[in-house]
Amino acid sequence: MRSWARPPARRAAMLLPWARGLGARCLNRQLPLACGAPLRERAARGHGAGGKGLVLGIYSSEKDEGPAQFTSAGDAFDRLVSGKLRELLAVCGPPLKKGKTRIFHGLHQDFPSVVVVGLGKKNAGVNDQENWDEGKENIRAAVAAGCRHIQDLEIPCVEVDPCGDAQAAAEGSVLGLHEYNELKQKKKLVVTPQLHGSAESEAWQKGVIYAEGQNLARYLMEAPANYITPIKFAEQIEQKLRSFSNVKVHIRPESWIATHQMGAFLSVAKGSAEPPIFLEIHYLGGANTNDSPLVFVGKGVTFDSGGISLKPSSGMDAMRADMGGAATICSAIVTAAALNLPLNIIGLAPLCENMPSGKANKPGDVVRAKNGKTIQVDNTDAEGRLLLADALCYAHNFNARAIVNAATLTGAMDVALGSAATGVFTNSSWLWTHLYEASILTGDRVWRMPLFEHYTKQVTDCPLADLSNIGKYSRAGGACTAAAFLKEFVTASHWAHLDIAGVMSNKDEVPYLRKGMAGRPTRTLVEFAARLSQDSHNTK
Ligand code: BES
Ligand code: ZN
Ligand code: ZN
Secondary structure (H helix, E strand, C coil): CCHHHCCCCCHHHHCCHHHCCCCCCCCCCCCCCCCCCCHHHHHHCCCCCCCCEEEEEEECCCCCCCCCEECHHHHHHHHHCCCHHHHHHHHCCCCCCCCCEEEEECCCCCCCEEEEEECCCCCCCEECCCCEEHHHHHHHHHHHHHHHHHHHCCCCEEEECCCCCHHHHHHHHHHHHCCCCCCCCCCCCCCEEEECCCCCHHHHHHHHHHHHHHHHHHHHHHCCCCCCCHHHHHHHHHHHHCCCCCEEEEEECHHHHHHCCCHHHHHHHCCCCCCCEEEEEEEECCCCCCCCCEEEEECEEEEECCCCCCCCCCCHHHHHHCCHHHHHHHHHHHHHHHHCCCCEEEEEEEEEEECCCCCCCCCCEEEECCCCCEEEECCCCCCHHHHHHHHHHHHHHHCCCEEEEEECCCHHHHHHHCCCCEEEEECCHHHHHHHHHHHHHHCCCEEEECCCHHHHHHHHCCCCCCEECCCCCCCCCHHHHHHHHHHCCCCCCCEEEEECCCCCEECCCCCCCCCEECCCCHHHHHHHHHHHCCCCCCCC
């Protein structure tokens, strides 16, 4: 049996805490109507005559003119309705393109609305140019479009064709339907996706858990900064992890941070009226509690105004998601716990706001990090590396197998790669290979970036201190000089820095994510941890 399928530490731990109490298949927070709610009740609430929606996949024909090919679930349904679905598809327009949908009503009493979705070519597999599994990506995108179509019709429950890869189908459904609705009085109908048929139910459940992990990160990132302050962030994560007997959460206050001589982190935090928090999570899923852990570190700036080096006001609201590093690593740990992955993981998240005030850092100030290095704060908007410097020093206390940090660190990362991939700066090809291979499966891609000495020189040439917090040629290679800065706080031989600024939000680039904060690359972190749990190399 694969490790993720092992029985969890506690039965209740299979579901993420905020999904609990809603039944195993009801995934969202406010479920207005259970799938099995009486038809009378549903009709009274304006959801039509009841019945479920059904999403079925169809492949494009190999030849341009040939007939399209149903999945096995599509074939079975077509037989059930005496070939009517195939007939209707043939007369209702051109062949269905990849990711497009077509809806049919009244074919079957259990499924009054059937959405057929285009899956593209059968056996698509890994695309070496794109560095992802195209078959899985096609399923995610098609199923997401189909489920949203059902949601538009206000049908509260949808069964989904596994399309030959139930994990990808579940991910497409759960990611595609997610929307941040918390603060609106009028909420969109919550639709509950279920697997159509009984095959592949374990893979489906795994996909639901992966997607819910990413949705948790999206939720934390999207929420306004006055709702997700450092303490609120920590409390949310603590609440998600409360039910797992093999997880410990420590919410460290400012006094603890000062005792641990995290002067760089504190220098950023002191500009804000919100007290900082250092969140420390220990997930003990390994065979032995003293097995060397994987250590995750995440930048947790719950709002980045830039400080005295104030950012322009236009678009500043997006900086509520500057805790995306903390959100993705913490959500990955919540997901690892839900999957009961057999390894130990420690999560570290320095959390604070970056604000201008009479107590804030001033350009030219010099601060001292935990390892004794002094840093000239030439730009107060380059605050993330100050938090991470101290958190990375602290990460070295755990005899880690690997240290992986994630941070919305530089606008320059977005300039370099946009939202196509997370930039990975690493001193370890072993670590790189695991991250890269994980990302091919998840479709949430990574791309290796340089950690040259060339960039180190640009941050160590500093008038007043050991290091400057910006490169001396200001904007040139901004993501690389930031990574070189972090490297000054790392002695571990397997370390990776993930700059996630470019993948922080989604406009329409990832078709199975709605517009908004993306929660990327949570699933890649989870898949990476799952792979590491299977790797006996370098277990220390
Ligand atoms: N949080 C920002 C980086 C960022 C920008 C994340 C856009 C997501 C989207 C970071 O703290 C920052 O402001 N970095 C500066 C560094 C510069 C002053 C060297 C930047 O990128 O402009
Ligand atoms: Zn900043
Ligand atoms: Zn920032």
